Amino acid sequence: MTAQTTAPPSKRAGGLRNSPWGTLVAIAFGVMMVALDGTIVAVANPAIGASLGASLAELQWVTHGYLLGLAVFLITAGKLGDRFGHRRTYLVGVVGFVLSSVAIALSFGVIMLVVFRILQGVFGALLLPAAMGLLRSGFPPEKLGRAFGVFGSLIGAATAGGPILGGVLVGTFGWEAVFFINAPVGAIALGLSLWLLRPNQATDPDSRMDVPGIILLSVAIFALVWALVEAPTAGWGAPVTLGSLAVALVVGVLFVLWERRPRHPLIPLALFANPSISIGTVIMVFMAVSLMGSLFFITFYLQGARGMSPAQTGLQLLPMTGMMAITSPIAGRVLDRVGPRIPTTAGLVVSAVGMFMLSRLTMETPVVYLSVAFILLGMGLSLVMTGATAAIIGAAPMRFAGVASAVQQAAMQLGGSLGTAVLGAVMSATIIATLPGRFADAGLPAPGTDELRTDQSTVAQGGAVVPEGATPDVAAAVTEASNLAFLSGLQWAFGIAAALLAVSAVMSLFMRGGMTGAGSEDEESAGTAAPAVHV
CATH class of the missing domain: 1.20.1250.20 (MFS general substrate transporter like domains)
Structure with missing residues (x-):
């Protein structure tokens, strides 16, 4: 048509x-x-x-x-x-x-x-x-x-x-x-x-x-974005991240294969x-x-x-x-x-x-x-x-x-x-990787593994986790180490x-x-012409 x-x-x-x-x-x-x-x-x-x-x-x-x-x-x-x-x-x-x-x-x-x-x-x-x-x-x-x-x-x-x-x-x-x-x-x-x-x-x-195409593409993009959302907290090697990426890849390939079939992809x-x-x-x-x-x-x-x-x-x-x-x-x-x-x-x-x-x-x-x-x-x-x-x-x-x-x-x-x-x-x-070393350089005790993973969220927002009751010198040292x-x-x-x-x-x-200009091959192959508009 x-x-x-x-x-x-x-x-x-x-x-x-x-x-x-x-x-x-x-x-x-x-x-x-x-x-x-x-x-x-x-x-x-x-x-x-x-x-x-x-x-x-x-x-x-x-x-x-x-x-x-x-x-x-x-x-x-x-x-x-x-x-x-x-x-x-x-x-x-x-x-x-x-x-x-x-x-x-x-x-x-x-x-x-x-x-x-x-x-x-x-x-x-x-x-x-x-x-x-x-x-x-x-x-x-x-x-x-x-x-x-x-x-x-x-x-x-x-x-x-x-x-x-x-x-x-x-x-x-x-x-x-x-x-x-x-x-x-x-x-x-x-x-x-x-x-x-x-x-x-x-x-x-x-x-x-193209209903099948819509479903396949939506699932593939959803899985990809979900993996990108979960990766920062769950980890890039976590099952939820790898599983979502796998779903995105497989369904994405299926979408590409399907799009070759319908008359109106x-x-x-x-x-x-x-x-x-x-x-x-x-x-x-x-x-x-x-x-x-x-x-x-x-x-x-x-x-x-x-x-x-x-x-x-x-x-x-x-x-x-x-x-x-x-x-x-x-x-x-x-x-x-x-x-x-x-x-x-x-x-x-x-x-x-x-x-x-x-x-x-x-x-x-x-x-x-x-x-x-x-x-x-x-x-x-x-x-x-x-x-x-x-x-x-x-x-x-x-x-x-x-x-x-x-x-x-x-x-x-x-x-x-x-x-x-x-x-x-x-x-x-x-x-x-760098926060323990920064703490050590400032003469502060290095944070533990669990504490480090908790603190990094605050540090990544440009902040610092200052211990309750810390002296001004300690607070300044923690802040400087976190900023570095x-x-x-x-x-x-x-x-x-x-x-x-x-x-x-x-x-x-x-x-x-x-x-693309009016009457180009790209337009003609699509069965349509470029608009004739007076500007």
Whole structure:
């Protein structure tokens, strides 16, 4: 059957309404809500831990719970958007995300909070690929890079404001406020979407839902994320970790084998024959491992080890998030001229330098040094995210815009989960290995095995377990030894992140230079044409 494509919008007197740029404004506010939530939660983690008495593993569940719901449902949500229309899917995602955010703010325990974070992730999965699908179908290929750039700038602005707003909200009202803030932002997103978005229209309405594929992929991703969640506490060699990884591998292989059979597969595997899509996906994973894993622990360095307030932490992160907002529009214009390969490679090199600088942190690192490192990270990551996103989504046929967007988002979310788990494991292992020596150097009795495993959770958050009734000298010695062990873990984790970015830079050289254009072979082979849109 011939797939239905998005019809070109007619010229209307409504200005932004039903126009490509109106679509950009509407979806930006929805995704800005998700971006705001991510950076605010990072700043709020220490406050959540103190308020609810959460351990490091439980705090990781605050992050992993959201990623679990998001990652498991993303690909299916992308297919739903292609099948039933991205506008309809997007609106459901916005409403659900707001309601689950309010429920999180009303939570009175860690378990309740994590459950609603998982639900929030499910609705985020509906929102994100639908938003990118609307963007892909709303702009012609020659303008798509500029659209991604402006879109990234708006998201960068929300990311930049998140740590500052989060710091103020946490310091003034408590951690609950960082979730309540999604209510007004979501209301604006919903109102703009109802006004600006063109009528709902599916890009692949004749396809069928691949139920066996959905089940297999959901089980495989769930098992993978579960293993990443359990590994930091249970251990990478524990039965639950190895068993979950085995299930993820076996079911993942079954999914790939199955996807070769149905006429309407959940993920058309032929998409990955395009090097821009396959390499771009791997780059997104490595970038997310580096970014999310490091961002999780940099807040503990600034607040726990350095003693900064939440507001000060937000200000310290501003050079990174602010630079992302500034650089993204420039990256979009460069993309339209030279394609995604050059800006993506340049961004990865710059990011690797910034991450390497962070791997050299000490307790006396000047604020200026931190700002320079964050500026390099923000500049580089904006190029990477804009370029890799354009490579994946821009190279995909129009009828699979939702699925391609979901692949891009799944790569980011799984990479983020992998980053916090793997870099968290590096942190924990390094602290356990170095803390006894640090105690001995300070003239303190070395902690026992059980005590060491208990203390490492606190030390990994930039804190120290000071014995009750300890003298000021002993307390100072324990704190210094703990901070040195924490820094050793931090340096190793950031060093690994820098290496992954450097490897990604080499891989990016093999991506194709341009994006799919109207009438290209990729579009024609999919049985659809690129949209004819006047911008």
